[in-house]
Amino acid sequence: MTLGDYLKQQRTEQTLSQAELAEKMGVEQSYLSKLEAERSLPSAEILTAWLTALELELDDVLAHLDRAYLHAKLARIPSIDAWLRQQKVQSLVRERIRLYAAVLCIAVAVPMFYLGYTKLLFDESIYEYESPGVVLPGEPQDIFALAPQLQNGSLSERHQAHVDILKRRDPKIRLLQDYRGAQFSQAIPEAPNDGFTRTYYLEKTHQRARWPNTLLQALGLFIGTAGAVLLMALLRKPKR
Incomplete structure (x- = not known):
């Protein structure tokens, strides 16, 4: 027309x-x-x-x-020529913005995917700690592990002491997302005083998938793909 x-x-x-x-x-x-x-x-x-x-x-x-x-x-016609020039400038500006957007998408997507893949931001390790029983006030924190070496007296007395320790065993397991070392001690809140504690020992380390890592990988892949597609479209666009 x-x-x-x-x-x-x-x-x-x-x-x-x-x-x-x-x-x-x-x-x-x-x-x-x-x-x-x-x-x-x-x-x-x-x-x-x-x-x-x-x-x-x-x-x-x-x-x-x-x-x-x-x-x-x-x-x-001057007014139309000026309009055409203005449209060309605006087109170049839009193209430059799309180029920056494509590069930014790729720049954001790569570390996002990497963080999700390597689990650096959201650790998937679950640490299993086990406490053999309650440590009474004045006892060593590792009484259940050292009991055989701490006993004196006759064989029957040592045997009875060992049986007493076995009777006191009340294992309790805690699954934690944060690593607290090979062992840690914790007071028992419901105990009559602060002298009653439990010593937890690291038994196993489990891996449990966490949705934030999956989400980071999915977003990184999606944003990176979008940026790459946009960048390829801009590079293939014929120059006017």
Whole structure:
């Protein structure tokens, strides 16, 4: 569609005759006929009068016309040439923004995927600690492990002491996400005083999948793919 065709269509939709529109523009009807048939190109002043008479904006009109046609036929009109230059600048700015966005996506996606894959941010280790029983006030924290070496007296006395320790055994297991060393002691809140404790020993280390790591990997993969696709599209885009 040409400029003349489009503005003629707008005149028709506004139910204006050529004579009426020509009068509003301040030109001869024959000249307006040439403009609509594009046998003559308007000057910047005539184009402004034409658009004003139809109550149209230049941006809205040119947006409906093919860009190649504008460059080939109408670029000699200063206002249209300025519009084309402005559109080119805006296009370059948008392209630069898309390029930065693509690079940013890739830059964010790589460490995001790496953190999820290596579990550096959200450790998946579960530490299993076991306490053999309650340590009484004044006893060594590792009384259950050292009991055989701490006993004195006859064989029967040592045997009885060993049996007593076995009777006191009350194993308790705790699964923790934070590592507390090979062993740690903890007071028993429900005990009558602070002298009653439990000593927990590290028995095993388990691995348990955590959804934040899976989410980081999925987001990293998605964002990285989107950035790569956008970057490839920009690189393949023909230069104008």
